Amino acid sequence: MAEFDLQDFLPYLLNQAAETTSREFAAYYRDRYGLLRTDWRVLFHLGRYGGMNAAAIAARAMIHKTKISRSVAKLTAKGFVAAAGDADDRRRVGLSLTARGRAAFDDLAERARGYDAALLRGLPPGEARALKAVLRRLAGPSGADGGRSDP
Amino acid sequence: MAEFDLQDFLPYLLNQAAETTSREFAAYYRDRYGLLRTDWRVLFHLGRYGGMNAAAIAARAMIHKTKISRSVAKLTAKGFVAAAGDADDRRRVGLSLTARGRAAFDDLAERARGYDAALLRGLPPGEARALKAVLRRLAGPSGADGGRSDP
DNA sequence: TATTGTTATACTCTATAACTATA
């Protein structure tokens, strides 16, 4: 490594790659369904894993509960998500997709899969898997050293 | 690939990895020098490549000129950057680091290098290089297919 | 007292249009 460049700095590279690769897909769910990033993630979790409450989404998706609260309100207003009271603990709200939400999820999940494949086109399958494994490690609860807690 | 998960979606993985790996370093330049992300990138470019005008930074660093304008104003107010008029074209402003800016750059560049190395600790050097090469390709001016232009 | 979910608030990041002063 001769001279250290911004193009050699992993956080910068990751940020640029994340921005570039997100742009087109984000434009799709925005233009087609009026969703923002958190909305799409919440919708995805409910579609992929079935009904759950806000805390469960928060734990699975690493999204703060305040963001989930706002996304759920929006998704409910759009008719994508239905809320049901929990008889055992009335603080909890069971969330699930409506038929319309399910249709949006089916469309978006299929497109996400195709979009992902297109991004990785040209990489041997083994390298693609290795890349994702490294990214999962980097995305884990630590920076260059110690742990971090969800604020 | 059995069931497609958000953890398998490259834009999501990249975003999470970028967030996690940026956090600690961003906290450092924020707490130590009162800088934001764009400020650090502008400072880095001036330190790494020498004096240049705003348009040159914009071209090299993929930062929009409006962001550069604000960062330069801030870096100048902090005494990190000095501006000099261009006799040939008085619209242009030659930017360069002051001694204080140079000291901050030296510190931050060294830390960036060490931070980067720490993030990649555990990866064989060849894999680290391959990772960065893939990220540079993904960060390039295309998403899953066509090109994009700097708005 | 603690937990689930909401509301309020602020800061950061990005995008765009409109402007100025020069050319």
Added chain:
DNA sequence: TATAGTTATAGAGTATAACAATA
């Protein structure tokens, strides 16, 4: 007319504190 840089504004993303309702 076109370009270098500035200012204004809005939207999107993130982080925290404080709250109501319930446990």
